[in-house]
Amino acid sequence: MNAHPDIKQRPEFEQEPSDASAIGDVERPLSFSERIIQNETAQRLAILAVLLIVWELYARWLNNALLFPTFSETVRVFLHDIGNGVLIDRTFTSLRTLALGYGLGLALAALFTTFAVASGVGTRILSTFTAMFNPLPAIALLPLALIWFGLGTPSLVFVIVHSVLWAVALNTLSGFRSVPETLRMSGRNIGLKGARYVGLILMPAAFPSILAGLKIGWAFAWRTLVAAELVFGVSSRSGGIGWYIFEARNDLDTATVFSGLLTVILIGLFVESVIFRALETRTVNLWGMQR
Amino acid sequence: MDASAPAVPPVLLDVSGVTLQYKTPRHLVTATYRVDFSVHQGDRYIILGPSGCGKSTLLKAVGGFMPPVEGSIRIRGKEITAPGPDRMMVFQEFEQLMPWKTVYQNVLFPMKVTRKFSRAETARRAEAAIEKVKLTKFRDVYPHMLSGGMKMRVAIARAMALEPDILLMDEPFAALDALTRRTMQQELLALWDQLHFTVLFVTHSIQEAILVGSRILVLSPHPGRVRAELDSSRLDFSNSDTPEFGAMSKRIHNLLFGEEHAHKEAAT
Numbered sequence: 001m002n003a004h005p006d007i008k009q010r011p012e013f014e015q016e017p018s019d020a021s022a023i024g025d026v027e028r029p030l031s032f033s034e035r036i037i038q039n040e041t042a043q044r045l046a047i048l049a050v051l052l053i054v055w056e057l058y059a060r061w062l063n064n065a066l067l068f069p070t071f072s073e074t075v076r077v078f079l080h081d082i083g084n085g086v087l088i089d090r091t092f093t094s095l096r097t098l099a100l101g102y103g104l105g106l107a108l109a110a111l112f113t114t115f116a117v118a119s120g121v122g123t124r125i126l127s128t129f130t131a132m133f134n135p136l137p138a139i140a141l142l143p144l145a146l147i148w149f150g151l152g153t154p155s156l157v158f159v160i161v162h163s164v165l166w167a168v169a170l171n172t173l174s175g176f177r178s179v180p181e182t183l184r185m186s187g188r189n190i191g192l193k194g195a196r197y198v199g200l201i202l203m204p205a206a207f208p209s210i211l212a213g214l215k216i217g218w219a220f221a222w223r224t225l226v227a228a229e230l231v232f233g234v235s236s237r238s239g240g241i242g243w244y245i246f247e248a249r250n251d252l253d254t255a256t257v258f259s260g261l262l263t264v265i266l267i268g269l270f271v272e273s274v275i276f277r278a279l280e281t282r283t284v285n286l287w288g289m290q291r
Numbered sequence: 292m293d294a295s296a297p298a299v300p301p302v303l304l305d306v307s308g309v310t311l312q313y314k315t316p317r318h319l320v321t322a323t324y325r326v327d328f329s330v331h332q333g334d335r336y337i338i339l340g341p342s343g344c345g346k347s348t349l350l351k352a353v354g355g356f357m358p359p360v361e362g363s364i365r366i367r368g369k370e371i372t373a374p375g376p377d378r379m380m381v382f383q384e385f386e387q388l389m390p391w392k393t394v395y396q397n398v399l400f401p402m403k404v405t406r407k408f409s410r411a412e413t414a415r416r417a418e419a420a421i422e423k424v425k426l427t428k429f430r431d432v433y434p435h436m437l438s439g440g441m442k443m444r445v446a447i448a449r450a451m452a453l454e455p456d457i458l459l460m461d462e463p464f465a466a467l468d469a470l471t472r473r474t475m476q477q478e479l480l481a482l483w484d485q486l487h488f489t490v491l492f493v494t495h496s497i498q499e500a501i502l503v504g505s506r507i508l509v510l511s512p513h514p515g516r517v518r519a520e521l522d523s524s525r526l527d528f529s530n531s532d533t534p535e536f537g538a539m540s541k542r543i544h545n546l547l548f549g550e551e552h553a554h555k556e557a558a559t
Contacts (some may be wrong), residue, residue, distance in 0.1 A: 189375075286392045
């Protein structure tokens with residue numbers, strides 16, 4: 001080493017680390033404006049605000065309330081119908097049916113996937129079923145549902161279950177399949193079997209996929225419900241949000257149609273960005289399984 | 292072995308005539324062929340062999356994840372048929388920890404599931420195990436925020452807290468960088484000095500085998516057959532640059548690779 005010819009041109013050296021205090025604190029909190037710019041909610045609100053301004057300006061310029069009511073007019077009708085309870089009543093009718101269908105769909109999906117992970121045959125059965133039924137639009141089953149269950153909630157629940165079940169089952173199953181072998185083995189190592197193994201190891205390990213399935217299932221259910229209510233028209237006593245829209249269209253009351261659509265959108269936004277978001281930050285984000 | 296009768300502790304794990312085979316989509320692979328060995332209480336027993344000699348498969352079989360085609364594996368005289376918490380495994384991969392549990396919850400989980408200890412005892416043991424692997428500061432942190440070495444420490448703490456009959460380690464330090472690996476080897480030895488647990492340790496590093504182990508089982512290449520069982524209880528970090536250590540290393544090297552050369556010559 002010492003005889004190395006380069007040592008004269010490139011001498012070795014040792015030194016103390018240089019003084020880094022000039023840069024200030026090694027860690028400092030971000031300023032308010034820096035945080036606002038990074039905040040996801042703030043960004044979303046800004047996008048929304050731009051969209052609403054464009055809507056208002058375009059509608060005013062068009063000046064045709066029958067085709068395209070202004071944002072302010074839509075909000076007025078929306079608040080008015082909330083005030084007199086019509087919209088709230090319609091929304092609750094829809095949400096009740098939705099909760100029933102969604103819940104039932106999830107329960108069935110859980111049952112199916114538990115069978116599917118228990119055996120190879122179960123997996124084959126479920127994947128064949130999802131391949132057959134997942135592409136089948138729920139609305140296409142509505143005429144059949146009407147024949148079987150008649151007008152009313154049972155028919156709606158049937159089509160909602162159909163739209164939720166396969167999407168959720170498919171996602172859950174693929175989530176279960178992608179659980180790392182090492183994690184499975186460390187679960188079995190401590191003697192976990194059957195339902196406890198599924199519940200304590202597979203479900204949390206596959207939670208990102210399950211959550212994605214829940215989201216897709218929710219969107220499918222909500223879509224199917226509103227569409228089914230539109231086709232249905234009235235179910236004697238109380239119609240849902242789809243019926244609210246349908247009624248307003250018959251009256252050529254476009255602002256009310258818009259207010260119905262606004263309700264659908266607002267509920268969708270709420271569920272996505274409040275409920276599912278909260279679920280995500282408490283689970284998959286906290287666990288570092290999803291960024 | 293029999294000569295020093297009073298000093299030899301009882302046999303804990305007995306593997307006799309074990310042949311292991313597994314199926315890939317296209318082949319039936321014989322991983323080990325009629326392997327015999329026995330691990331005594333308090334051994335740091337190393338299974339050493341080139342990659343593909345079936346040493347990990349052998350460990351899985353001891354873990355109960357794979358039934359032998361012939362032969363038997365007994366722990367305390369009882370045939371092994373299924374995985375169980377008396378044989379805790381520490382894997383090479385980091386994803387053996389549950390990402391949805393904190394360090395503390397991960398260490399707690401096996402004890403909770405198996406209900407081996409009372410609740411208070413479980414909590415106390417978890418705290419103690421975390422302290423032993425020097426992770427008290429990271430008690431409530433989720434695994435994704437830990438470095439590879441720390442994850443491995445959690446996995447070891449988790450396994451040790453349950454106080455299994457035998458600790459099965461499948462190349463636990465292979466995925467770590469060289470510096471961390473050395474630290475972990477020293478820490479494992481320090482833990483062993485305190486607790487004198489029995490460990491079955493698979494590795495493909497000759498140096499690691501001599502440093503960590505007290506006995507070394509050398510397996511031949513594919514399919515794995517017993518080549519030698521050596522005693523390395525006197526060799527550790529304190530004498531890793533002595534001629535004795537070098538001689539042992541060379542001896543194992545010849546056992547592993549001398550044979551391969553001989554095979555090649557026979558083939559040509």
